[in-house]
Amino acid sequence: MTKASPLKIAIAGLGTVGGGTVQLLHDQAELLAARAGRPLALVAAAALEKPAELPLDGVAFFADAREMAKSCDYDVLVELIGGAKGIALDVVTAALERGKSVVTANKAMIAHHGVALARLAEAKGGNIGFEASVGGGIPVIKSLREGLAGNRVTKVMGILNGTCNYILTTMRDSGRDFADVLAEAQSLGYAEADPSFDIDGTDTAHKLAILASLAFAMPTNIDGVSCEGIRNVSALDIRYADELGYRIKLLGVASSSDKGVETRVYPAMVPLSFPLAHVSGPFNAIVTEGDFVGRTVLEGRGAGARPTASAVVADLMDLATGRVGPTFGLTVDTLKPLPAAPAGTHRSAFYIRLMVRDEPGVFADVAAALKAEKVSMEQIIQRGRAPSEVVPVVMTVHETDEASMLRAVERIRGLASVTDLQLIRIESL
Ligand SMILES: NC(=O)c1ccc[n+]([C@@H]2O[C@H](COP(=O)([O-])OP(=O)(O)OC[C@H]3O[C@@H](n4cnc5c(N)ncnc54)[C@H](O)[C@@H]3O)[C@@H](O)[C@H]2O)c1
Ligand SMILES: N[C@@H](CCO)C(=O)O
Ligand code: NA
Numbered sequence: 489m490t491k492a493s494p495l496k497i498a499i500a501g502l503g504t505v506g507g508g509t510v511q512l513l514h515d516q517a518e519l520l521a522a523r524a525g526r527p528l529a530l531v532a533a534a535a536l537e538k539p540a541e542l543p544l545d546g547v548a549f550f551a552d553a554r555e556m557a558k559s560c561d562y563d564v565l566v567e568l569i570g571g572a573k574g575i576a577l578d579v580v581t582a583a584l585e586r587g588k589s590v591v592t593a594n595k596a597m598i599a600h601h602g603v604a605l606a607r608l609a610e611a612k613g614g615n616i617g618f619e620a621s622v623g624g625g626i627p628v629i630k631s632l633r634e635g636l637a638g639n640r641v642t643k644v645m646g647i648l649n650g651t652c653n654y655i656l657t658t659m660r661d662s663g664r665d666f667a668d669v670l671a672e673a674q675s676l677g678y679a680e681a682d683p684s685f686d687i688d689g690t691d692t693a694h695k696l697a698i699l700a701s702l703a704f705a706m707p708t709n710i711d712g713v714s715c716e717g718i719r720n721v722s723a724l725d726i727r728y729a730d731e732l733g734y735r736i737k738l739l740g741v742a743s744s745s746d747k748g749v750e751t752r753v754y755p756a757m758v759p760l761s762f763p764l765a766h767v768s769g770p771f772n773a774i775v776t777e778g779d780f781v782g783r784t785v786l787e788g789r790g791a792g793a794r795p796t797a798s799a800v801v802a803d804l805m806d807l808a809t810g811r812v813g814p815t816f817g818l819t820v821d822t823l824k825p826l827p828a829a830p831a832g833t834h835r836s837a838f839y840i841r842l843m844v845r846d847e848p849g850v851f852a853d854v855a856a857a858l859k860a861e862k863v864s865m866e867q868i869i870q871r872g873r874a875p876s877e878v879v880p881v882v883m884t885v886h887e888t889d890e891a892s893m894l895r896a897v898e899r900i901r902g903l904a905s906v907t908d909l910q911l912i913r914i915e916s917l
Pocket of ligand 2: 621623624648649650651652678679680686691790791792
């Protein structure tokens with residue numbers, strides 16, 4: 489019997505995810521070889537520095553990742569450096585140009601350049617795996633591309649950023665400050681090199697653009713994703729959410745209907761009865777609606793060395809066994825751009841927190857502003873009275889279209905007694 493040839497792997501980037509991947513390939517080598525029917529052999533690695541703690545004996549080390557991509561003998565290049573372009577895009581392009589395959593955890597690059605890279609892979613005969621790019625260790629790419637291939641997907645939504653979920657959960661549980669908790673998420677290896685990508689929603693937008701492409705068979709369209717992060721979510725809103733029976737989560741929501749496609753990232757109040765409300769810490773979860781399957785929910789660790797390595801290696805196993813297909817489930821020429829749903833038509837309930845000078849007539853003015861835009865109030869909370877001091881007033885309103893809500897907000901902001909206003913969507917199922 490001839491011995492099956494190994495899958496030769498070159499890894500560019502040996503940080504959190506690269507280090508986890510090297511460790512997994514080392515620790516599970518026998519299991520992987522048995523499952524794939526051939527060894528998964530790490531032959532080369534590149535990074536700015538060679539980490540002494542990693543099992544890299546016998547692995548060629550390159551300080552220049554471009555040189556490794558262009559000259560080394562490998563079957564698949566694993567890109568774990570990061571960044572939408574620059575070195576990451578260069579090494580991936582070089583590998584695909586050579587007809588090699590690529591595995592990456594880089595959602596920024598796939599969201600911006602995935603279609604061009606998929607076209608190159610199709611032309612040159614390589615394949616691209618990006619399971620680690622969304623939902624960390626959760627097999628969500630496979631789920632959409634393969635497991636749900638028999639469905640028309642109408643909605644995919646989720647908690648897609650471990651750093652934000654960690655921050656929001658820890659702020660709620662411990663009452664600690666935003667900055668303090670962010671530093672902790674960074675030290676645990678969850679945060680992006682530039683953490684504003686996490687907290688301003690950019691990372692969630694990248695991931696949502698990828699999910700929408702797979703779900704709706706359209707090219708990735710990062711420019712079409714509206715994006716709002718968690719910087720303005722205060723400890724006060726987190727406490728009121730609790731009191732009202734909600735959790736605040738940063739969501740990515742993509743939906744497709746006869747009005748068009750909507751892809752949006754925003755912090756939302758999620759009712760406790762909704763599965764996403766209980767997803768905490770660095771965990772992610774993705775809810776999908778398909779026309780035959782109905783609803784599916786996937787949950788797991790969305791960031792960190794070991795979960796993300798698990799996803800990288802899942803792609804490597806597919807390449808080792810030949811379970812491969814077009815990057816986004818369809819060849820690039822069959823992906824169809826879809827129109828965006830008209831702005832302002834999205835409907836939801838809302839939470840509004842005002843800071844008001846507690847003067848006679850404030851409630852009447854706010855109620856009049858809502859009435860003028862046909863927005864219907866559901867409940868209102870104000871505690872304590874301290875005339876002439878600024879106090880919080882919290883309201884929830886029934887489902888309304890977003891355009892009406894935003895017009896009402898403008899009216900309320902214009903009231904002399906209102907000093908601040910925070911608006912948060914209330915997500916329904
Ligand atoms: N950290 C996570 O939990 C996580 C999860 C999913 C996806 N990702 C993605 O994985 C990728 C890597 O993230 P990370 O957290 O492991 O990053 P990291 O900062 O921990 O590691 C980056 C690695 O790239 C190397 N590198 C940087 N510039 C280089 C250059 N010019 N040439 C060669 N090597 C270079 C560094 O030496 C380091 O080894 C990013 O795309 C990130 O978005 C990260
Ligand atoms: N910074 C990302 C890493 C996983 O993609 C997060 O916090 O979710
Ligand atoms: Na994943």
